């Protein structure tokens with residue numbers, strides 16, 4: 001039986017660090033603040049926005065939710081973003097996705113000031129992750145890195161196989177992993193003989209959004225398995241890894257829930273703090 005990569009325990013330590021850093025800013029007269037824009041009433045987005053509010057407040061971060069009706073014009077959303085870009089009291093801005101169809105997601109994502117783009121979706125930040133520069137990067141790929149490093153798993157020199165090439169997890173993760181000096185293979189739905197590749201992994205990361213895709217015979221004995229998937233199933237959520245089977249062959253494995261997902265909200269908060277540093281020009 002594999003050992004667990006305990007996301008909840010890692011999140012607790014991470015939140016404590018963030019809470020302290022927020023307290024330090026407040027002592028200096030800066031109240032870190034996150035603004036979230038929710039257009040329409042996508043039920044998952046409502047839950048995620050509320051969860052960010054709860055975590056913000058528990059860490060001493062100010063939070064404001066802007067809820068706009070589903071038929072809000074794109075220009076109106078852009079006007080709100082412009083106002084928040086210019087508001088020195090707001091350090092992080094994120095827009096809950098999906099947006100209603102009449103709004104061009106790309107224009108919205110490009111409108112947020114890169115230094116306030118705590119979701120890491122602005123084209124400039126997507127570029128910085130490639131070039132290895134300081135920037136704001138998406139929370140879920142950062143969560144994969146943090147759960148490994150903070151559980152004592154070395155990344156450098158390992159063969160990391162990522163399954164999934166999505167814009168929010170798989171693709172950005174390639175560059176974060178490379179920065180940690182691992183060798184990276186990226187696989188996806190069109191990869192022939194997927195299990196050949198996954199069996200080569202010292203560290204296997206699943207981020208495809210297909211429930212229990214990764215089976216026992218796809219994992220090298222003793223490998224570290226990180227599950228970044230969140231799939232809704234009757235009665236709850238499950239990951240991209242068939243946990244019950246894979247736990248018998250892996251050396252370490254992250255559960256869902258209680259794994260990678262436990263860190264993502266905290267990493268949004270850390271991005272707000274990173275954003276403050278960028279906004280002040282002292283690249284921290």
Ligand SMILES: Nc1nc(=O)c2c([nH]1)NC[C@@H]1CN(c3ccc(C(=O)N[C@@H](CCC(=O)O)C(=O)O)cc3)C=[N+]21
Nearest residue numbers: 044045048096097098256257258259260261262264265
């Ligand atoms: N519009 C939008 N906003 C988001 O914020 C958003 C999104 N879409 N799409 C997906 C990602 C992922 N994300 C998570 C946040 C918290 C947990 C979390 O706290 N998970 C707990 C379990 C929570 C439960 O039991 O339901 C855990 O894994 O331990 C997970 C995942 C937000 N996202």
